[in-house]
Amino acid sequence: MNPVALCIAAYVFLGLEAALRGPLALGNTAATPSFMMILMVFLAIHGQARMVPWLCMALGLAVDLIGSRPVNGGEVLVTIIGPNALGYFAAGHLVLALRGIMLRRNPVAFFFLCCCGAAMSQLVIVVVLTCRSAVDSSLEWSPLAELFARLGGSLYTGIVSILIGPILHAASGLMGITEGYNRRDSRRVMRRM
Amino acid sequence: MALAIAVLFLLTILPSRYAGWTNWFGNVADFVLAPIQWPLNLVVGVFKRSSEGANSRDPVIAALERERDKYKDAYYRTLGELDQSRTQMAAMTRGMQLNNQLPFKLLPAPVIGSVFDGASQLLRIRAGAKNGVTEGSVVAVEGVDLLGRIPIGGVADRISKVLPIIDRAARPISVLIFPGETAEDLAAEFTAAGAIPAAQSAVPNLDPGSAIAAQLTPTGSGTLSGPVEAPRMRADYTPPRPAVGMLVRLRDSRWPASAQMLIVGRITMIDTQSNGRQIITVTPRYVLPVADVLVRVSGDDAADAATNGGRQ
Numbered sequence: 001m002n003p004v005a006l007c008i009a010a011y012v013f014l015g016l017e018a019a020l021r022g023p024l025a026l027g028n029t030a031a032t033p034s035f036m037m038i039l040m041v042f043l044a045i046h047g048q049a050r051m052v053p054w055l056c057m058a059l060g061l062a063v064d065l066i067g068s069r070p071v072n073g074g075e076v077l078v079t080i081i082g083p084n085a086l087g088y089f090a091a092g093h094l095v096l097a098l099r100g101i102m103l104r105r106n107p108v109a110f111f112f113l114c115c116c117g118a119a120m121s122q123l124v125i126v127v128v129l130t131c132r133s134a135v136d137s138s139l140e141w142s143p144l145a146e147l148f149a150r151l152g153g154s155l156y157t158g159i160v161s162i163l164i165g166p167i168l169h170a171a172s173g174l175m176g177i178t179e180g181y182n183r184r185d186s187r188r189v190m191r192r193m
Numbered sequence: 194m195a196l197a198i199a200v201l202f203l204l205t206i207l208p209s210r211y212a213g214w215t216n217w218f219g220n221v222a223d224f225v226l227a228p229i230q231w232p233l234n235l236v237v238g239v240f241k242r243s244s245e246g247a248n249s250r251d252p253v254i255a256a257l258e259r260e261r262d263k264y265k266d267a268y269y270r271t272l273g274e275l276d277q278s279r280t281q282m283a284a285m286t287r288g289m290q291l292n293n294q295l296p297f298k299l300l301p302a303p304v305i306g307s308v309f310d311g312a313s314q315l316l317r318i319r320a321g322a323k324n325g326v327t328e329g330s331v332v333a334v335e336g337v338d339l340l341g342r343i344p345i346g347g348v349a350d351r352i353s354k355v356l357p358i359i360d361r362a363a364r365p366i367s368v369l370i371f372p373g374e375t376a377e378d379l380a381a382e383f384t385a386a387g388a389i390p391a392a393q394s395a396v397p398n399l400d401p402g403s404a405i406a407a408q409l410t411p412t413g414s415g416t417l418s419g420p421v422e423a424p425r426m427r428a429d430y431t432p433p434r435p436a437v438g439m440l441v442r443l444r445d446s447r448w449p450a451s452a453q454m455l456i457v458g459r460i461t462m463i464d465t466q467s468n469g470r471q472i473i474t475v476t477p478r479y480v481l482p483v484a485d486v487l488v489r490v491s492g493d494d495a496a497d498a499a500t501n502g503g504r505q
Contacts (some may be wrong), residue, residue, distance in 0.1 A: 015229030022307040022314050022482065023237045057197065065222035067308055068315060068354055070344055070362035071209045077315070077346040077354055078212050079219030082205030086198065128205045136208035140362060 001047060002176030009175060010059060013039040018066050024160075031152035033160040034118055036063050040088055041117045041161070042168045044095035045104055046177045052092050060088030060121070071138040083128050087121030094120045110165045115158035122150035213346060220349035223305075223317060227352060230306035230317070238304075238484050262337040262456070269442060269454030277450070297451040299336065300324055300488040307482055308354065313362040314481070316340070320488055321351040331452040331489040334479040339443055339455035340486055355486070358457065359477060361413035367445040368457050368475070369404040370421075372433040374440045405435055406444070409457065409475055417457065421471045434471070435460055441475045451489040 016035040025032045040059050044052045063084040068077045095117050102109040126147045133141035204215070302320035320326050328348055332340045332355045340357055347354035356363055409417035421435055441457045462474035 011226075011229065014226060015233055018226055018230045018308065019233035019237060019306045023241060053194065057201075062222070065219050066226055068216070068219055068347070070313055070315070070356050070360070074356045074360065074363040075344055076209060077216065077344045077356070078209045079215040080205060080212065081215050081218065082201040082203075085201050086205065089198065128202065132206045135206045138209045 001043075001051075002174070005175040006043075009039060009171070010036075010062065014062055014066065017063065024156075026152065026156065030146070030149035031156050033153065033156045034063075035160070035164070036060075037088070037091070037118045037121060037157050038114055038161045038164050039168070040092065041095055041110070041114045042165070044092045044117070045099050045102075045110070045113065046172065049096055052096055053089055056088040056092030057085050060085035063088070069139065071136075071140075073140075076138075080129075080132070083125040083132075084121070086128055087124040090124045091117035091121040105169060107162055107165055111158045111162055114161035115154055118154035118157040119151055122154055123147070126150060216346045220352065223349060223352045223354075227305050227317070227319070231303070231319070234304060234306040234482060235484065238482050241480060241482065259335055259337075262335070266337040266454060266456075273444070273450075273453045297489045297491050298325075300326065300490045301485060302326075302353075302488055303485050304483055305352065313360045314357065315347075315360070316355040316357065316482065316486075318353050318355060318486055318488070319351065321349050321353050323350050324488075325490045326353050326488055327491065329449065330491070331449055331455070333455055333487050333489060334477075334483050334485075336487050337456050338478050339452060339457055340477075340479070340483070342448070342452070343488075353488075357481065359411050359415050359417060359481075361411050363411050364447075365408055365410040365419065366417070366443060366448070366457065368407050368409055368441045369444040369454075370407060370435050370439050370441050370460070370473075371404050372435075372439070404444075405433055407435075407441070407473060409441075409473075412474075415481070416461070416474050416476045418472060418474045421473060435463060435473055437461065437463060441473075449489075449491075451491070 013035045020035065021032040036059055040056050043055055043059075047055060061081070061084070064081050065079060067084075068079050070076070071078055095113050098113060098116065102113065126143055129139070129141055129146075130143045133139050133143075204212075207215075300320055302318040302324075305317040305319050308315040308317060316332075318332070326343060326348055328343055328345045330343045330348075330353075332342060334340050341355045341360070341363065343353050344356050347356070358366060406422040407419055408422065409419040412418050437460050439460045441460060442454045443452055443457055444454065445452075456478065458475040458477040460473050461476040464472040464474070466472065
């Protein structure tokens, strides 16, 4: 992978994540697509297995840093570092485990992996933030409502991935992503899990 | 790898009172992201406003309406100050120390974008501590419509984060409704020929004593809702009742003086409960994301920031 092209892609997708998540929310629900998740799934499908977990963690960390949460009834803002990094890490492992049995360039496979990856990351985020709300009551948090909204957002992410997937595949050459990857590599990761 | 996961988990569950330092990293990320987020936000704003039909208004009428609203805002603020002066005079007679009103100045700031994490939507604006913005500063749209305020930890050097009043994480607010003051377009007050209609009977009752009080809570769907407070009634007194279309203004002692009497929105729905109590739903007059805002900066803070900025 070309690290410079990868950084530029991550920057653009982070910009899309910050600018479009709110306007693309489904009605008044919290179900929103995640552009960074689509990029992460794409990189997890095509990247080297030993690199993917770190890459996913870094992308998740970037998402954590751009999101501040109001606590204490909106009086204080705090940047919570960790939930997305952990969620993306788990999603990356899931994609690594599944990519060996998927057709990489199939849009349906990409849609499926985006849905699964997003759902996994949101599940982890809800779990860790529920742990946090148990430790620190200043964060207003309703786990079930959040989980349902976020799972809806996961499906939405999958739908958006159908549009963005071809663009990413077209730009894969620029990002230095080669066609082949070692399926045994993925199986090794699965065995380690 | 295991160590990284453990550290991330510990950072996640770190209580807010110990996690203030993490905002610095967030501010750096905001600064790095601003160049790409701003143009994207402008494009989104243009699409959103055109789809909402906001651009179909006559610009001359819109400008007149803004002027009218500014004068109304000044008038209401004066009424509020008068009311406060009465309280202060009463306090003075009891020998209490008074807090002098600080002047404020309006600082225009473009909106860079929003921070949407599912639970809340903060707005990022291009104005920070170097421009005189402080934690708790009030932010308005077109000068008179209350957007929200900047929470603690929401101010960086050049970028600030605004928590809108309609965000579900925001606290409830106390408001006043002046009977007869509606949000009708100014265009409706003119005839087709452009002449001012002869009948000017619908003059709103601007007496604060006749205002209706209410407590509004954000619903999470872009509106605020809450019960109208029942006034103390004499036997021969018919209390004023809210109506759909009436404007709602902030009157909350937990907010700074510069925010008092700003427009919260207009009443879009009234639900009368079985016990006769009325629940009003208020919708702001702006559509998020907005392109520009005005930050009401305390005069002293702005002067200090200008001095410090000049030294650097």
